[in-house]
Amino acid sequence: MNNDPFTKFGVWMAEAEASEPNDPNAMTLATTSASGRPAARIVLLKGWDERGFVFYSNLESRKADEMRENAQVSLLFHWKSLRRQIRIEGKVSPVSVAEADEYFASRPRVSKLGAWASAQSRPLPSREVFEARLAEVEARFPGEDVPRPENWSGWRLTPDYVEFWEDREFRLHDRQVFTRKGDAWETGLLYP
Known part of the structure; x- marks a missing residue:
């Protein structure tokens, strides 16, 4: 068994990128409110390394709150065509301003404008209201340069638990887990 979850993640992600028709980097992000009510939604993985898994969004959204x-929090990758999933649990922390700026600069112009126009997770009276806000933002930022709004950034989940699940016939699945112990990882198997 491999003793490094990041190496195994890299192999599985590369295989997903080669076979998944849409967004192999799509993952479910699960959070809980102060009252303990869980919420899950799909976000996109935008970077990863041995420090953790990075995603971006509006800092005024429900998930940010x-x-x-x-x-x-918890992340879940599910690649149905590969019959695999990866569960990742750990603590999130904000990415640096430089990381947020660098990623925002790489986004398409319309996505940048959308970050300014959207009051994410807030009630929207109609689609026309959002489209009008988008037109206002486009007029405010003519040309290609659209700065990152202060209410838009990212988080890095630093994992302390990673589970790789692979489907097997008759529900006799393979499950390998990695648990962080200090600076090292312990690995083992779980019954299906």
Whole structure:
């Protein structure tokens, strides 16, 4: 068994990128509110290394509020065509301003404008209201340069638990887990 979850993640992600028709980097992000109510939604993985897994969003969104209340979150990758999933648990922390700026600069112009126009997770009276806000933002930032709004950034989940699940016939699945112990990882298997 491999003793490094990041190496195994890299292999599985590369295989997903080669076979998944859409967004192999899509992952479910699960958070909880202060009252303990769980919430899950799909976000996109935008970077990863041995420090953790990075995603971006509006800092005024419900998920951001919940992550500020409880930094312990969970990610789930599910690649149906590969019959695999990866569960990742740990604590989130904000990415640096430089990381947020660098990623925001790499986004398509319309995505940048959308970050300014969207009051994410807030009630929207109609699609026309959002489209009008988008037109206002486009007029405010003519040309290609669209700065990152202060209410848009990212988080890095530093994992302390990673589980690799692979489907097997008759539900006799393979499950390998990695648990962080200090600076090292312990690995083992779970019954299906």
